[in-house]
Amino acid sequence: MRVGIVEDNRMIAQSLLSLVRAIDGECEGETWETAGEALAHAKERQVDLFLLDIGLPDYSGFALAEQLRAMENYVTTPIIFLTAMPGDALKAFRAYHCYDYVVKPFDTRELAELLRPLMRRSSKERVCIRQRGFTVRLHPEEIIYVEACQRKLLVWTRQESVTVSTKTLKEFHQGLPSYFIQCHKGFLVNRHAIQRLDRKNGLIYLGDPMPPIPMGDRYRDRFQGDWL
Template sequence: MNVLIVEDDMLQRKSLKMMIQQIDKGINIYESADKDEALEITSIYSIDVFYVDICLNSSSGVDFAIEIRKIPKYEFSFIIFLTTHVEYLTKAFKEVHCYDYILKPYNMSDVVNMTKHFKAHIEKTNEKSEVKRYVIIEVKSGVNVKIYVDETIFIEVYLRKCMIHTVNGIFKVNNLPLSKILKIINCNNIVQCHKSFAVNVNYIKKIENVDSKLSAIYFENYDENAPLGYKFKNTIMEQFQ
């Protein structure tokens, strides 16, 4: 499940994120402090649930919600408004057809129960439609490629070139640091294993020691392997086991 929190107060945003993460660490949570950044996120990722502050510093959460309702895939998405101003809610319900609202300060049980409801609904829907999560990557100027996250085997960055190894081939992207691609993909199963590599732990077949500081990671049905640095070994081994 992909969740977007649009909230300009960083402390409140982090508090809400922490509550949602307690439900399931596998929930992908994206954050934004303003309307423009939030719209950019919705164009890159497929968001399932929106938690939107009605009053943002530089814009209106209602205006943001009206904009995303114009996008076909978000026409019926779950939108929950965050507010201390109940007088704005009538407009929010009439113009945006939001699902519900949460009053500030947040009540944990309200957040948890509501998010669990969304999660159960989305999982049931995904089981029926077999929807696969993906990201859109610009591999070169004017050329964008849809990369399915679960089909990513490993990622390597060498001489300012990022190579994303997938079951459908290798995609090369210039000037994309490892830290940024990991942030874009935002998947708990894809974990950094070396200063220049990250692997999808679901594809690991074998880990073999090379020397005291380095190991090699081998993958199911894939000829190439990836290095495992000693600083990352414990994290990888925990998930591999």
């Protein structure tokens, strides 16, 4: 899983990073000192859990949480606020639907007990791709589209492609969330990644650096509402 730690105190940030890695040795933890930096990275790569300091140099953790909640792929992502002000708790729960809050200075053991079930749950939600000799784990939101090609599947993220030779497109689709749509006999697409439909030419645009992918005639009725 990927944990995003937004904390301008480097000593606290490193302490939190060490803690999440101790809980899950496979965890990808990243630290950012400003809200703007965290938001930019969160748009590029999916984050499974946020630890947000409320008092940040550029703007508040509350404002960052509001920006994250406005993004479809972060509506339900767990957020834990870090604060030196216990009075911030009610606002955190009501306005930003945070999972919990931690008052500084925090107790490491108590924080570990809070994080452990969250991190286990998020790890289970990942798509596990097992190939000969290695395993790749992807968060579903990282997957932009899946392409069937010469009896194999190519699973595309914005950073890489992963080859799957053990499942058909239909079988792989069954293991994905409902926001994945079959758009062509050989393609699945993450509806959250769609930026534009070209109905005239039968193309789906997904933004840089992805190429447009085809939309088959028999699948066009699946694209309604947002893209009309």
